[in-house]
Amino acid sequence: MNRFIIAVTLGLMAANTAYADVTEEDLLNDTASVDDVLTNGMGRHLQRYSPMDILNKENVQNLVPAWAFSLGGEKQRGQETQPIVHDGIMYITGSYSRLYAIDVKTGQELWQYDARLPEGILPCCDVVNRGAAIYGENVYFGTLDARIVALNAKTGDVVWNKKIADYKAGYSYTAAPLIVNGLIITGNSGGEFGIVGEVQARDAETGDLVWTRPVIEGHMGTLDGEESTMTGTLNATWPGDMWKTGGGATWLGGSYDADTDTLVFGTGNPAPWNSWLRSAGNPEGTEGDNLYAASRLGIDPATGEIKWHFQTTPREGWDYDGVNEVVAYEDRDGNKRFATADRNGFFYVLNREDGAFVSAVPFVKDISWAEGIDENGRPIFVEANRPGDPATAADGKKGEVVFASPSFLGGKNWMPMAHSPKTGLFYVPSNEWGMDIWNEPITYKKGAAYLGSGFTIKPNYEDHIGSLKAIDPDTGEIKWEVKNPSPLWGGVMTTAGGLVFTGTPEGKFIAFDDETGEELWSFQTGSGVIGQPITWEQDGEQYLTVISGWGGAVPLWGGEVAKQVSYLNQGGTLWTFRLPEQLASK
Ligand code: CA
Numbered sequence: 001m002n003r004f005i006i007a008v009t010l011g012l013m014a015a016n017t018a019y020a021d022v023t024e025e026d027l028l029n030d031t032a033s034v035d036d037v038l039t040n041g042m043g044r045h046l047q048r049y050s051p052m053d054i055l056n057k058e059n060v061q062n063l064v065p066a067w068a069f070s071l072g073g074e075k076q077r078g079q080e081t082q083p084i085v086h087d088g089i090m091y092i093t094g095s096y097s098r099l100y101a102i103d104v105k106t107g108q109e110l111w112q113y114d115a116r117l118p119e120g121i122l123p124c125c126d127v128v129n130r131g132a133a134i135y136g137e138n139v140y141f142g143t144l145d146a147r148i149v150a151l152n153a154k155t156g157d158v159v160w161n162k163k164i165a166d167y168k169a170g171y172s173y174t175a176a177p178l179i180v181n182g183l184i185i186t187g188n189s190g191g192e193f194g195i196v197g198e199v200q201a202r203d204a205e206t207g208d209l210v211w212t213r214p215v216i217e218g219h220m221g222t223l224d225g226e227e228s229t230m231t232g233t234l235n236a237t238w239p240g241d242m243w244k245t246g247g248g249a250t251w252l253g254g255s256y257d258a259d260t261d262t263l264v265f266g267t268g269n270p271a272p273w274n275s276w277l278r279s280a281g282n283p284e285g286t287e288g289d290n291l292y293a294a295s296r297l298g299i300d301p302a303t304g305e306i307k308w309h310f311q312t313t314p315r316e317g318w319d320y321d322g323v324n325e326v327v328a329y330e331d332r333d334g335n336k337r338f339a340t341a342d343r344n345g346f347f348y349v350l351n352r353e354d355g356a357f358v359s360a361v362p363f364v365k366d367i368s369w370a371e372g373i374d375e376n377g378r379p380i381f382v383e384a385n386r387p388g389d390p391a392t393a394a395d396g397k398k399g400e401v402v403f404a405s406p407s408f409l410g411g412k413n414w415m416p417m418a419h420s421p422k423t424g425l426f427y428v429p430s431n432e433w434g435m436d437i438w439n440e441p442i443t444y445k446k447g448a449a450y451l452g453s454g455f456t457i458k459p460n461y462e463d464h465i466g467s468l469k470a471i472d473p474d475t476g477e478i479k480w481e482v483k484n485p486s487p488l489w490g491g492v493m494t495t496a497g498g499l500v501f502t503g504t505p506e507g508k509f510i511a512f513d514d515e516t517g518e519e520l521w522s523f524q525t526g527s528g529v530i531g532q533p534i535t536w537e538q539d540g541e542q543y544l545t546v547i548s549g550w551g552g553a554v555p556l557w558g559g560e561v562a563k564q565v566s567y568l569n570q571g572g573t574l575w576t577f578r579l580p581e582q583l584a585s586k
């Protein structure tokens with residue numbers, strides 16, 4: 001009894017001590033400061049690398065659970081969050097736009113915020129959320145009705161709640177927000193509804209808009225409440241009025257390269273999927289490139305002006321969204337580089353100064369839509385693998401069906417890769433699958449799917465779809481590969497201890513040797529792991545956390561693959577592991 005009272009008193013004392021506000025400096029130093037995890041990506045470069053080596057190849061077999069936390073209720077579905085750890089509190093987001101604050105030592109809930117979602121939200125690909133952001137006194141996250149909410153990090157009280165876009169038009173929000181120089185920067189989701197991709201920057205304290213940057217040519221940006229500049233050149237690469245509902249959702253959020261002071265956001269598919277409606281009868285020329293969809297954009301964080309662009313899939317017609325994360329790193333010669341593993345199956349290296357193309361190699365087998373990438377970074381199309389034009393079909397309703405690989409869910413989807421400055425390698429969660437795809441006529445209708453395509457996803461191999469690959473960005477060589485029966489859908493993390501962590505839909509959370517891919521440790525979490533692991537130090541011990549909870553796009557859109565994995569159980573449990581001090585040297 002006495003012990004209980006003392007514990008409660010100590011708890012109250014802890015709660016009364018001043019909360020340490022998170023500063024720009026803290027965010028800048030997030031990778032090096034191992035006692036907290038303040039940013040999505042464990043550093044805004046998104047390397048997902050920890051310099052910690054308390055836990056290493058020799059002792060990882062001694063890693064044990066410390067606590068687990070259930071997200072509860074019938075609201076399970078896909079859990080894709082990356083936790084944030086600050087000042088003794090862990091912040092996670094859950095499916096259906098929920099945010100939890102948890103005592104990092106005990107796993108006990110401190111408070112929970114459930115967004116009140118309206119009827120009629122239109123999330124395309126499960127009710128997921130990929131994590132929160134933290135700055136000042138607040139914690140931030142986006143909601144499925146396309147809003148961004150600031151909560152007091154200590155109490156969970158709402159500080160402000162702002163609308164990003166109209167959910168009735170198909171907009172939603174699932175990414176972790178990005179914070180740079182006191183601005184909270186968000187993208188948007190909804191590329192399957194003919195929305196227009198945009199990046200917005202708000203004052204993190206007040207939620208007031210500072211700038212907006214639509215990513216499809218012809219649309220006007222704003223700065224301080226006034227029109228700034230037009231994105232691109234009207235009708236340069238889009239025919240007629242198609243740009244007005246041109247897609248390019250910025251749905252995975254962005255990264256920040258502090259060295260060049262540049263935000264980098266990827267953009268999704270141009271809308272509709274049927275590329276013939278966007279090519280103005282000129283498939284060979286740049287007229288149908290549909291900028292800046294399926295691209296990466298370098299953006300000035302102060303003004304929202306586009307500094308550079310790199311389009312991975314011009315005239316995109318397979319739903320190869322260009323949103324996958326862009327990771328800033330240095331190659332072995334010390335050159336400042338970006339790397340990104342695109343949905344289209346190619347792994348690109350770009351120059352960090354200007355986004356210029358450096359190199360590209362396939363990171364999955366059997367790419368059918370392009371023979372390769374030319375010296376300018378432009379794909380060498382296989383025209384016969386472009387889904388046919390329904391306008392030229394006998395019935396005018398269904399164009400020629402092609403088998404295209406990768407499938408539209410990508411050689412890699414949203415799940416983030418990791419980079420180790422120690423090995424120089426990227427650890428890429430990839431999938432090897434294809435699809436039958438065909439085009440159909442379509443006209444835009446607000447709030448309705450705007451595809452003009454049909455599809456069925458199929459596995460390419462009997463023994464695997466998922467493949468974790470270690471890629472050398474300097475040579476393009478695949479150093480090792482670990483295959484997995486079902487598609488990989490979870491994030492990857494790597495550490496100075498020589499470990500690579502990721503999870504599988506079959507439920508395993510696994511540590512691999514960073515040089516060989518050998519499995520060194522695993523733990524069955526009870527449901528599919530599609531979340532993003534983190535690690536940090538607490539009281540001299542190394543901790544790891546990952547969320548388990550199967551869902552996401554595969555069960556909804558995976559066609560024949562979805563049937564293969566229909567036996568997988570849903571869940572919703574946050575697992576925290578630690579290496580006890582007495583086992584660290586064993
Ligand atoms: Ca940190």
Ligand code: CA
Pocket residue numbers: 191192268269319321
């Ligand atoms: Ca898409």
